[in-house]
Amino acid sequence: MTVVDRYAGSARIAEPGEGIGLDELALATRNHGLPLEALRYEVTPPGLHYVLTHFDIPAVDPGSWRLEIGGAVDRPVTLDLADLTARPAVTARVLLECAGNGRARLEPRPVSQPWLLEAVGTAEWTGTPLAPLLEEAGLSPGAVDVVFTGADHGVERGVEQDYARGLPVAEALRPEALLVWAMNGQPLPPQHGAPVRLVIPGWYGMAHVKWLTRIDVLTEPFTGYQNATAYRLKVDAEDAGEPVTRIRPRALVAPPGWPDFMTRERFVRAGVVPLSGRAWSGRAPVTRVEVSTDAGSSWHEAALAAADPAHPFAWRAWTYDWSASPGPAELLVRATDEQGAQPVEPEWNRQGMANNLVQRVPVTVLGAAVG
């Protein structure tokens, strides 16, 4: 790996009050989020699902594409796309969320992709289970990590690299782990990893490696950049930090009424305003969703759709009827799973990872329509 010196070192933390820079903006205009009104769709339509690519979207020819499975295995395997798609196929409805979602709301702000709240989406992913492939290759008894390498290539904090992530072997052997070639019934779009990506339900997006080219079994923990340096919960630059793994609970509301163009502030008419949204967690079942319409002074239980056993890793719909009186209001919504609730106060970390702070939506309630 080449080290490009001038980009080496830690990520920068913005000064207090410092606006978003052109570098952060360039990431925000390349990558894109789910417009929150699209929470109305149980399955996110094409082009509305969030996208985060570290480097460029690579051009991978599906005809010459090969996947190599090697490292600590008895029988290394090479598959082409026909080999892979001839295997047993399953379709799973899975929520993905970027580990950096919520980063731009942190103060001070870690300088990176500046997500607000919209780095999320739910798709129907079609692929073949990974575990039987690994078993056919024959895992070494000492296997610890399975490393997934993509065709995307670039420099990050001075380290030139193909994007690669290691996953504990027990996770890679979960029956839900899939090698995926279709999204919502269509071939994977380029920006979602064509021709083949990993989907590992429950984990933040960085683990679902796109544009897969290699799978390597290791008998030692993987020490590549994206595991050892990036995607860690660090208190400061010297802290090795804990790895980012499963998606923390979150609920979002589709902002009601209509927006002001520039501020995105909302307007509704007084009366009963039906609120709706989605809630999810990748670490444990969601147990409740609560709504506050008075900036967090009081909380009300929302009606949460029953968990669908067919889609344990999808988000769940929730609804709440708000009796809105004229004047300013602030909506909050929070999810609780079997391990705990979303925080109402921010919990800072140096890379701005896994920030599941509750959403706040300022709303102006206008007088009821006349006539």
Next chain:
Amino acid sequence: MTVVDRYAGSARIAEPGEGIGLDELALATRNHGLPLEALRYEVTPPGLHYVLTHFDIPAVDPGSWRLEIGGAVDRPVTLDLADLTARPAVTARVLLECAGNGRARLEPRPVSQPWLLEAVGTAEWTGTPLAPLLEEAGLSPGAVDVVFTGADHGVERGVEQDYARGLPVAEALRPEALLVWAMNGQPLPPQHGAPVRLVIPGWYGMAHVKWLTRIDVLTEPFTGYQNATAYRLKVDAEDAGEPVTRIRPRALVAPPGWPDFMTRERFVRAGVVPLSGRAWSGRAPVTRVEVSTDAGSSWHEAALAAADPAHPFAWRAWTYDWSASPGPAELLVRATDEQGAQPVEPEWNRQGMANNLVQRVPVTVLGAAVG
């Protein structure tokens, strides 16, 4: 129209050196641009085409959707989706570009959707010509403007509105004007105007009204917000300004080599580096594309693909082989059409509209690979 007072008045101009604010960022994360490596695709794949929505993406039920054609016509018409799609259909490959593309590069910066350079895309649009529909309705002899109204609703600069744009009647009667229900062979996605939008080739994006509900023929010029206030080339807040109409010429290069994650700066190996990209103009045929690899000191003619008579409103591919020597370099590319060339120096206007300043791509050329 309700006027929401606290948002009335002119758009704000950022202070010198002021970073992007959270309001601009919220627009940048909702809307999204074409990652420039996707210039490799002649037809932009689903989800990579730029999207700009002023308000929320509306939920329009295609079953109950109706289009009304009224105003100064002899025979007002109401059509449902089956009526419309039963009419003669054509498919046209058309480039769209947001009139605000390039805004965030202006100094001082008009505060609005902060596009850099990526608010562009080319799709295959399927629909039926508008002119025969207008002729069947019977245009008044005094017809001046045709107004297209969408289902998207919100507040802009204090004015509550359904998004609506007027088009001169001669433009509405051009044979290329289409009422469109499919994009790249699939039903229109929600964010691109489902179920039906206008496509008016050659014009900036604001004219291609999405989520169409009404078409009204006027015998006076349309004075609605999006024509009379927004989308004008103004020198200051008091200037009525000239209307924004056709797309100015532009060429973009797909940035070569590989990027640094945070800065998006590029790295290539010394040697011959093939450069490629697209060029377009909505006002006149593109006549040449030039490339500078020395920050604008010298310019070289690129090889421009012949115009395809079947697709007069698509972009055109260009290529140029760069002999790259180790060290820092800056690439520029500019298009010229029959009316003139892209500017190398910025031409400021108060709303940041139609800024077709040339692209600049800093590149570090590394020593040739050894081995």
